[in-house]
Amino acid sequence: MVLSRLGEGATAAVDLRGVAFSEAERVIFRAGPLTAAAFRFASGVDAVRLSNGPDEVVVLPFQGQHVWSARLGGRDVGMKSAFDVPRPTQKFFETYGGYFQHAGITAIGAPGPTERREQHGELPNAPYRDAAVLFGEDASGRYIAVTGRYNHTVAFATNYEAVPILKLYEGRPRIAIGITVTNLKSTPLAVHYLGHLNWRAREGGRLVGTLHETAEGMRVRQEIPPHIEPGPGYVEWIAELARDPGLAGTLTSDKIFAPEVVFSFDPLTDDEGLSHFMQVHPDGTADYTSFAPKDTGAGVRWICRTGDQEAVGMAFPVRSPGEPARVNGRPVTHAPLGKGERFATEIVAAVFTPAEAEAMGRHIEAVKRQRA
Incomplete structure (x- = not known):
């Protein structure tokens, strides 16, 4: 091995x-x-x-x-x-x-x-x-x-x-x-994959990335799975996010992220085929995630702030047969793997200085303008 x-x-x-x-x-x-x-x-x-x-x-x-x-x-x-x-x-x-x-x-x-x-x-x-x-x-x-x-x-x-x-x-x-x-x-393998990268959610953290924060490009999950129990105001908050997902772009304690809020989104890429995401802290530093969505397709954002759990999955790369996926506005599909065929992907995670975060922020905005 x-x-x-x-x-x-x-x-x-x-x-x-x-x-x-x-x-x-x-x-x-x-x-x-x-x-x-x-x-x-x-x-x-x-x-x-x-x-x-x-x-x-x-x-x-x-x-x-x-x-x-x-x-x-x-x-x-x-x-x-x-x-x-x-x-x-x-x-x-x-x-x-x-x-x-x-x-x-x-x-x-x-x-x-x-x-x-x-x-x-x-x-x-x-x-x-x-x-x-x-x-x-x-x-x-x-x-x-x-x-x-x-x-x-x-x-x-x-x-x-x-x-x-x-x-x-x-x-x-x-x-x-x-x-x-x-x-x-000998028979085909339909690959389901999710890279579950859980950053510590920071009060006042600002989420930025190569995606369009519109109701069409960033869709909040409205179905409630059996493992969570929503509290007061949760259903109404989800309805607001369905209209304007950008409301969840800053992590503040007045917003309901308990037990969790989940979005699926259509990634945008730069000329190298990479998508980029940050949680920018109030001090200007940032947590950073990057991946190539051609390997997977859709993206998922997961936010969980219950007191017992504090987490933000800025961007999970997701590959799920049967689920619609779009990258740069174009549909992406993946055939099942034949015998001997491979699926591979990579996620980069880093912490940026304020200067690095500013530079990446400019790059992200340029990608969003390019892919508008």
Whole structure:
């Protein structure tokens, strides 16, 4: 498993199957400021802490390659939740509140009345048998990474391999989260995917991105799924957002984001095919997300501010067969994967200085004008 990844810019690897995890954290790899340390949470879940010095991420290599927490640009950027440590389970809501989870591949979203599956499918807390730490260099610089391999096989139904990778780069608060899914079955595989990237919602945070905040381009979910219970004023607030989604563009405590508000939107891209999104803080710094929607299609924005949970998913890349998707105003469809065919995508997450945020804000506005 490790050797199969060394051709993609990696020059060194540590096979995590041979690492003795314990509650005493210890460094298992070091290359200058880039380090990887292995430890076990008191709950029994194994973890790897990647660091470039000031920045760090904690990944659960054998449980979904779930990114449990992240500290970038001098602050904790992951969502607030009721869980202080991850729990050893495959049940979505019983270990909830990490910074990032892959979702899919056979389904995403809430299960329907007749479905017997977990929220967001099998990937979020999938049991990985193979996992490794990698060190290498790509076009964005030197990195340290966690990768793994998960095979999902159900007789007569599904057989695919998922290989995620998370890279933390040297010298800047930036990570790249990718995944490659290969269909191993003779029959086609319809891929459902969602990259669940949960930033900490900040009071006064301003959401900007390459999308048109109109009722047509940014559609609020008006159906209420079974896992949430709306409070007073929620239904009326959703009706307002259906008319003017821009009302949710600034995160202030007078707005109802409990239990959650969900939008689907049509991404716009720059000339490089990338979509860009920020939560701009009152101090001018920003949380940043970028991806190429040609790989997926639609986007989802998720806001949750309950007191127990504080999260903003500025933009989740989403691929969902049967759901309409438009990029730059044009329909996007994806055929099922034939045997041996692959689906791949990557999400970039970073924290920007005020100057970087201003520059990206200008770029976003230019894209919106170009795609008007």
